[in-house]
Amino acid sequence: AQTVTQSQPEMSVQEAETVTLSCTYDTSENNYYLFWYKQPPSRQMILVIRQEAYKQQNATENRFSVNFQKAAKSFSLKISDSQLGDTAMYFCAFMTWGSNYKLTFGKGTLLTVNP
Amino acid sequence: EAGVAQSPRYKIIEKRQSVAFWCNPISGHATLYWYQQILGQGPKLLIQFQNNGVVDDSQLPKDRFSAERLKGVDSTLKIQPAKLEDSAVYLCASSSEAVRLAFGSGTRLTVV
Numbered sequence: 705a706q707t708v709t710q711s712q713p714e715m716s717v718q719e720a721e722t723v724t725l726s727c728t729y730d731t732s733e734n735n736y737y738l739f740w741y742k743q744p745p746s747r748q749m750i751l752v753i754r755q756e757a758y759k760q761q762n763a764t765e766n767r768f769s770v771n772f773q774k775a776a777k778s779f780s781l782k783i784s785d786s787q788l789g790d791t792a793m794y795f796c797a798f799m800t801w802g803s804n805y806k807l808t809f810g811k812g813t814l815l816t817v818n819p
Numbered sequence: 820e821a822g823v824a825q826s827p828r829y830k831i832i833e834k835r836q837s838v839a840f841w842c843n844p845i846s847g848h849a850t851l852y853w854y855q856q857i858l859g860q861g862p863k864l865l866i867q868f869q870n871n872g873v874v875d876d877s878q879l880p881k882d883r884f885s886a887e888r889l890k891g892v893d894s895t896l897k898i899q900p901a902k903l904e905d906s907a908v909y910l911c912a913s914s915s916e917a918v919r920l921a922f923g924s925g926t927r928l929t930v931v
Contacts, residue, residue: 708861737918747908748822749862749922795861804874805850805917809861 706731708798708810716816717786724771725781725813727796736800738772738779739807743793752794755779786817821845823923825911831929837899840926844892844913850874851888852920853896854910862910868894901930 707730717723729738740752755763755772762770767787771780783790796810824843832838844851849870854862865884867875870891879886883902888894898905908925 747910747925747927749910749912749920751920754918797861799918804867806864806867806875807862807920809863811859811861 706733706798706800706808708796708808710796710810710813712813713811714814714816716818717783719786719788719817719819721786722782722784723786723815725783725794725796725815727779727781727810729777729779729796729798731777731798731800733800736798738770739797739799740768740770740779740781741795741797741809742790743795743812744791749795753781783815788817788819791815791817823911823913823921825909825923825926827926828924829927829929831931832901834903834930835900837897838901838928839895839897840909840911840928842894842896842911842913842923844894844911845915845921848913848915848921849891850914850917851894852912852914853886853894854912856908856910856925858907865896898928901928903930906930 709728736757738755742750742752753765753768767784769782793812795812798808826841851868853865856862865879866886868888871888886896908927910925912920912922914920
């Protein structure tokens with residue numbers, strides 16, 4: 705079974721600074737996707753960034769980037785130039801190609817950006 | 820394009836009562852998911868539809884939960900009878916491409 709672990713229940717950062725959220729996962733599969741989702745108080749899950757396991761290059765989306773270490777099964781999210789609007793729950797998630805594309809989520813990290 | 824619509828936004832019921840949630844996916848999305856998100860946890864898949872057929876319902880408590888997808892479009896999730904531990908946010912998502920799920924804003928259910 706696949707598991708996703710987020711070891712930081714809560715984190716805080718000052719506006720304009722950089723913060724890194726950690727995620728580890730466990731799988732015996734070789735082909736899979738990794739995701740970071742943001743869930744603001746509105747409860748809607750919003751995709752932040754996606755990484756395909758077969759790609760060695762780390763994904764980047766504007767201020768958001770990942771550090772994907774396949775051998776270590778680690779997938780951290782770096783948020784640069786943090787903004788007040790980044791305050792939200794962040795979930796790491798995992799999807800294998802052969803599982804009907806089912807998403808498995810971690811327990812989440814509550815990120816607070818302070819002014 | 821319009822997003823995934825869910826209703827109601829909030830629901831409070833007493834234990835042993837029944838409740839139903841409704842989801843209208845993005846037009847053209849063949850796959851529809853229902854997730855349960857208990858406070859302090861990540862979402863857990865309850866059921867996945869492909870058009871109007873069930874692909875995965877392995878984590879659906881079938882003794883009390885049921886779901887259907889009408890004509891491959893709208894979907895309803897029902898709980899009967901509800902238990903205290905069913906208090907959670909119920910999220911609906913849809914996709915036309917497996918790696919691009921669009922989520923609704925969910926229904927927060929409180930069972931008292």
